[in-house]
Amino acid sequence: MLRTWLSLGALVAAATGGALLLRRRCERTDRGRRFFRHPTSTTGVALLTFFVLVAVGAPLVAPYDPAAQPDPVGLQNRPPSWLHPLGTDLYSHDLLSRVVFGARVSLGVGTLAMLVALTLGAVVGALAGYLGRWVDGLLMRIVDVGIAVPRMFLLLMAVALWSRLPLGTLIVLIGVTGWFGTSRLVRAEVLSLRERPFVDAARALGASTRRVIFGHVLPNAAAPLIVSAALGIGHVMLLEAALSFLGIGVRPPVASWGNMIADGRDLLTTAPWISLVPGFAIASVVMALNAVGDALRDALDPHEEAT
C-alpha cells in the first residue's frame, strides 16, 4: 500500500513538474506561448502526462493484481477504505488496481484506433484531393455513405455480429469506422496545397506522384491532423467505453474503464463508486485531451501566425 501512495505521489509530482517545465521552455517560441495562453492547457498537459505515466507504470502503482479476487464473499462491494482506497466491486476486485490497469487498455485502444483512423483519413484525403477527377468522386462518395450511418450502428453491427472479437480487431474496427471526417479535412487542405509553387517545383524536379503526395503535400497538412488526433483519441475512448458498456467492447476479465462502468450498473444504488470512479477517470482524460486539442488548434492555426 505504501508503495502505491509513494508512486502516485511521485507521478503527480513528475507530471506537474514536467508540464511546468515544458511551459517554461515553450514560452520562448511564438507557438508555445499561444499554446500555453489557454487557461486549461497546462492542467491538460499535466493530467495527460499523469495518466500516461500511470498506464506505463501500472504494475508499480497498483496495490493488487487487477484480476485477483481475494475474498469473493467478505470483500464484495466494499466502500473506499484504507486497504482499498477506491473500494471493491462485486467480485471483490480492488477498484484502484483495476482503474490503474484499465488506463493501459483505455488509453491504448484510444491511441491505436485513432492512429488507424488518422492514417486512413490522411491517405484517402490526400489521394482524393491531389488526384482529383474520378478518384476524388469515388472516394468522397464512400465518405458520404460512411458519414450517413451513425457510427454506433456500424460498430454495433460489426462488433455484435462477430462475437468474441480479439482486442486488435476491435481497435481496427473502431479505426475503420472513424476516418471519414478526417479525410474531408485533409482533402480540403490538399486542394489548396496542390496549387502552391513548391508542389510545382517538386513535380518539375521529377518527383513521382507518390513522392509529391507523401513527401511534400501531406507533411504540410500536418497541423489539422495533429489537432484532429488529439481530439480523436478522446472521441475513441468514449466510443470504446460505450461499446464496453453495451457488453461488446473490451471483455472481462480484462479491465477497461468502459466495462468497469458496466460492472457497476446494476449495483448503482448499493455501490455507486463502482461505476462512478472509472467514469471520472474517462472524463478527466478526455477533458485533458480536449483542452490540449483546443490549445493546439490555436497554436498551429496559420491565421494567427501574424498576430
Next chain:
Amino acid sequence: MTAWLLRRLAASVAIVFAVLTLTFVLIHLAPGSPFRPSADDRTVSPEVIARLDRVYGLDRPLAVQYLKYIGNVARGEFGESFSQHRPVARALADAVPNTVLLGVAALAIEFALGIALGAYQAARARRRVDAALSHVTLFFYSVPTFWLGLALLLVFGQWLHWLPVGGVGDPVVHDSLPWAGRVLDTLRHLVLPAGTLGLVGAAGTARYQRAAMLEVIHQDYVRTARAKGLSERRVLLRHALRNAVLPIITLLGLSLPFLLTGAVLVETVFSWPGMGKLAADAIFARDYPVVTAAAILAAAMVAVSSVAADLLTAVADPRVRLGARDAR
C-alpha cells in the same frame, strides 16, 4: 435551386441505397444466423432450423435474397421481425415516435442552452465567469453520455426520488390517468433522458457558439452598430448573435448522427423504447429485417437533415447561393 434540390435528393437516395447494401452484406457476412446463434448451440434441432430458414427465405442464394429485399423495400415492405413476430413497420412505428420525442426535446435543450451559454460567455469573454463556464462546458463535452445518464439517474432517481428511473410512462397507472395526467407522466419520464442527451450536446454547441460569436464581435459592422449608439444588449442580440447563429444551423444538420448514436446509449440506460434500443436489441438478436430497416431509416434521416440544413442556411444567409459551383 430546383436543379440543386433534385441533385441532392438523388444523391440522398443513392446514399440510402448504399447503406442498405452495406448493412445487408455486413449482416450476412457475419457468422451464425438468426435461428442458429452459434455453431456449438444444440438446443434447436437442425431440422427445425432448416425449416425456419426456408420459411423466411434464408436458404436462398444471397443474391436472390438481396434482389428480393430491394424489391420489397421499393414497395414499402420491410418484412417481418424474427424476434417480435410482427411486421417490422409496426415495430418501427412504435419506436420512432419515442425517439423523435426524445430527440426533439434533447435538441431543444441542446440549442437553447448551448446558444444562450455561448453568447453569454462571448459577451463576458476572458472574465472569470467565462473561464468558469468554459470549464463546465469542457466537462460535459468530455463525459461519456451513458455515464452521465447513470449519474443523473442515481442522484435524481434513486437518492432524491424526484424523477422516475426509466421507461416512457408509469407501467401501472399511466393508462388509467386522465389526458393531462398522461402528458405530465410522460414529461416526467422524459426529463432525465432528454436532459442527459441535451446537456452533452449543449456543451458542444456552447463551445462552438462562443467561438463563432467572438469572431463576429470584432467585425466592423458590430463596431458601427455600437458607434450608432445602440445599447450593448441590442448590439449583441440583434446584430452579433444573428450572424453568429448561422454556422449553428449547419451544426444542427450534422448533429443528427451523433444524436442517434447517443440515443442508442441513453435509451439503453433509461429503458426508453425508441429506435436506438430497438436497433441495438435487434442486432444482438440477429433480427435481420429490423436491423436493415433501422439502418435505412437512420441513413434517410441523416441525408434529409443535411439537405434541410443546407436549405435553411440559404434561407437565413442571403450570401449563400445553392447550386452555384463552389469556387475554389
